[in-house]
Amino acid sequence: MEVNEFINQDLIKMELQSKDKDSVIEEMIDIMVENGIVSDKEEVVQKAMEREAKGTTGVGRGVAIPHVKSNAVKKAAVAFGRSSEGIDYDSMDEKPSYLFFLITVPEESHNEHLKILAQLSRNLVHDDFRDSLLEAESAEDVMEILEAI
Amino acid sequence: MSDKKKIVAVTSCPTGIAHTYMASESLEEAAKKMNVDISVETQGSVGVENELSEQDIKEADAVIIAADTNVSHERFVGKYIEEVAVADAINDAEALINKALEGAEKGEVKEDVALEAQVEDEKAKRKQKRTGAYKHLMTGVSFMLPFVVAGGLAIAISFVFGIDAAEESGTLAAALMQIGGDAAFALMVPILAGYISFSIADRPGIAPGMIGGMMASQLEAGFLGGIIAGFLAGYVTQFLKEKISLPKNLEGLMPILVLPFLASLAVGLLMIYLIGPPVQAIMTGLESWLQGMTDANAALLGLILGAMMAFDMGGPVNKAAYTFGVGLLGSNIFAPMAAIMAAGMTPPLGLALATVLFKDRFTRQEIEAGKPAWVMGISFITEGAIPFAAADPIRVIPSIMTGSAVTGALSMLFGAGLRAPHGGIFVLPIPGVVTNLGLYALAIVAGTIVTALMLRITKPKLKNA
Incomplete structure (x- = not known):
């Protein structure tokens, strides 16, 4: 089980267009819809918003990890997006977010999948991991960094 | 540092x-x-x-x-x-x-708060332990129950064809006896022990539990022996599970090879050397004791035989009483046999009556099990009481022993005699088999009612009944 089962270059957007929280969530979910991972956009957007209402997934240090568990998700996947300007994501440290990971998993998920996602989450805590993502120049670079997890 | x-x-x-x-x-x-x-x-x-x-x-x-x-x-x-x-x-x-x-x-x-909490914790743990053993027993009983019912009813139906019909091979009656007696009842104790052990130690507990239960049957230790085997197997398996640690790549061998083999071996040897000899001793000891009592006061003999019949329902004590009664038939002494059969009928009958009269003292499952218990009771299939006794031995066994003792004593007092060693009410209408039929029936009814009343006294009301 490798990281590239969840993410590939098509799921990486190096420059997000959105300027605020709601639209960046939608923009990230659109990536999933385009790649056929999400079958019902409305449903997934709603689930993501519900999760944010319970507590923001803007975990600080410039990282946000919106996530959705839903039957409208066909397979466990991760989309990565970056904003060079930073977006106000209502973060816990009240600073703008630059790195976005949207994690989508079906209701019934294999433990192996969830373990990889847990590993990804763990890595986001490390400064050098985040820095290298901020400095990556292409989707290829990002994949390389993620594959090294 | x-x-x-x-x-x-x-x-x-x-x-x-x-x-x-x-x-x-x-x-x-x-x-x-x-x-x-x-x-x-x-x-x-x-x-x-x-x-x-x-x-x-x-x-x-x-x-x-x-x-x-x-x-x-x-x-x-x-x-x-x-x-x-x-x-x-x-x-x-x-x-x-x-x-x-x-x-x-x-x-x-604060220290005192912590201490108090600790005491509470300890209490809660102890309570959990108690419900733990009870839970294991109930798991075993609920898996055993269908075997008792299916087997008991098959045997009861075989009596309908005549009391000795099953002895002629090739007949339907013989087939029913084979299904009920040789198959279903033979599985009863192993299933009880296996699922008690399963409840304690999970899947690896099933094999040692069933093997231990089978040995309890073979050693004629009855369902009480089966309960011992089940707990023994469960705790031995659990102990081995915690103590043995294999290298990671061999871990897969634990549940399929190491645990079942070692636990079965341990339980099997314990059953043979620790349970077997006392069971044999009890049986032979009781038999010769009864032989010596042939001349004793008739009512007292009936009382003792009755209580023995109900004590372990197929275990060594029951067997000793039954063998004694059958042996006397050969000497043309018919009264003890009558007392024994009557006393063997009242445990399931009394329990069935209690589930009807005192519903708030039985689980829903037990109330359902009360219905086939009627049929088994009238057919002299004492095993019909085992699921109730196994679930709550400390209360049920004394209750049914009291009822059976009363029946046995009354049967002897009334001078009832029985020439057939089995058959329940199916033999009663056959001319010449029973002497003093009316009073004999009265003895059975009286024991049934006493059993039910005893259960009313000993068994507490269930919550949320």
């Missing part, structure tokens, strides 16, 4: 995908930097990982719970607990660890 602080932590979040693990990582990272020992248990979507051991908790100076879900404090009684939202651990784990250690330093856990 010894002044290095130690912290245990639990992280958890509602979806259990991201925050749980980020918080865990942050805490571990910060602790490393601060030279603090830490163990973090994550309660996420994968389930509980890196579960804190009792040792971890005992050694910890402070506890951190970083969770947006409900994490139980029970394990951490007597420790200083710093409880925060999961986000706080991700944001500033260093500050959180400092806060927890400072709190612990100030000793914010």
